Amino acid sequence: MASATGTVFNIQRYSIDDGPGIRTTVFFKGCPLSCVWCSNPESQNLAPELMHRDSLCKRCYRCVAACPEGAISVGPDGVEIDRDVCTVCGDCVEVCPHGAMRITGREMTADEVFDVIERDADFYRDSGGGVTLSGGEVLLQPDFAAALLQRCREAGFHTCVDTAGQGSLEALRKIIPYTDLFYFDIKHIDPKIHRAQAGRSNEVILRNFQEVAASGVPLVVRVPVVPGFNDTSDAISDIAELVAVHAPGATVHLLPYHRYGQQKYDMLGLDYELAGAETPSPEFLRAARNIVESRGLTCEVTV
Ligand code: SF4
Numbered sequence: 027m028a029s030a031t032g033t034v035f036n037i038q039r040y041s042i043d044d045g046p047g048i049r050t051t052v053f054f055k056g057c058p059l060s061c062v063w064c065s066n067p068e069s070q071n072l073a074p075e076l077m078h079r080d081s082l083c084k085r086c087y088r089c090v091a092a093c094p095e096g097a098i099s100v101g102p103d104g105v106e107i108d109r110d111v112c113t114v115c116g117d118c119v120e121v122c123p124h125g126a127m128r129i130t131g132r133e134m135t136a137d138e139v140f141d142v143i144e145r146d147a148d149f150y151r152d153s154g155g156g157v158t159l160s161g162g163e164v165l166l167q168p169d170f171a172a173a174l175l176q177r178c179r180e181a182g183f184h185t186c187v188d189t190a191g192q193g194s195l196e197a198l199r200k201i202i203p204y205t206d207l208f209y210f211d212i213k214h215i216d217p218k219i220h221r222a223q224a225g226r227s228n229e230v231i232l233r234n235f236q237e238v239a240a241s242g243v244p245l246v247v248r249v250p251v252v253p254g255f256n257d258t259s260d261a262i263s264d265i266a267e268l269v270a271v272h273a274p275g276a277t278v279h280l281l282p283y284h285r286y287g288q289q290k291y292d293m294l295g296l297d298y299e300l301a302g303a304e305t306p307s308p309e310f311l312r313a314a315r316n317i318v319e320s321r322g323l324t325c326e327v328t329v
């Protein structure tokens with residue numbers, strides 16, 4: 027177990043949004059989905075990536091000279107990075123005096139992550155908190171996840187897994203025994219619409235949802251409410267129906283779309299497809315909540 031390694035892009039201490047109480051959230055890097063609204067685009071690629079924050083860049087161009095691959099050039103708007111050439115060596119990060127370059131994602135052992143987690147043991151105990159594994163997709167690194175969860179269990183820390191459900195049944199079954207709470211995303215019931223905006227169909231997700239529901243582990247279903255994707259009464263109703271049938275004791279969280287992650291797309295050299303999209307209206311969110319509650323489910327609108 028101690029030798030299990032994984033790739034993470036953030037360890038967030040004192041988190042209050044990823045489960046009960048005060049938590050440490052470990053963000054796994056790598057996700058098989060590519061949702062166009064993703065607020066953590068740096069989570070999608072399993073490999074470490076270079077991020078350039080233009081708002082911090084002072085155009086000193088030390089990075090251009092430092093790059094051994096010739097991947098950085100000076101363009102009309104400042105630094106340009108050829109990501110097909112970049113090897114993510116980090117030399118430009120080292121020489122940048124303004125913190126405009128950074129690498130996201132690094133391989134860590136379960137022991138190294140647990141060393142960070144256990145620093146806040148007192149907070150977990152006093153607040154009813156614990157540890158959340160999030161992503162990215164936790165199921166993409168099941169041995170690492172299971173090792174971490176087992177360590178947390180042995181230490182008496184509450185464990186939560188926040189998953190999009192896109193992984194093998196074998197992976198899921200490795201982590202269920204060590205999980206006290208699942209946050210499970212359901213985005214759309216229609217497989218074609220799901221594929222068009224999340225990059226893959228939803229058959230695997232819906233199968234895994236039933237597996238988690240049948241496991242008896244407490245479950246919160248999280249529904250990102252995204253304009254032009256699932257912000258209709260029918261789409262919300264279909265999801266509520268699925269949850270009511272398979273997990274009638276589950277709580278549903280509606281997560282209104284927001285643009286908080288937009289800047290990260292620029293930092294990674296990616297296009298942001300939802301640039302013109304608006305946050306769902308309070309009226310629609312109220313109606314969506316009523317739809318969910320009409321199925322006998324508990325529902326919260328979160329931010
Ligand atoms: S070294 Fe840093 S501040 Fe200077 S041009 Fe490169 S990214 Fe910008």
Ligand code: SF4
Nearest residue numbers: 093112113115116118
């Ligand atoms: S990470 Fe290395 S290869 Fe990539 S741009 Fe920076 S110096 Fe060049």
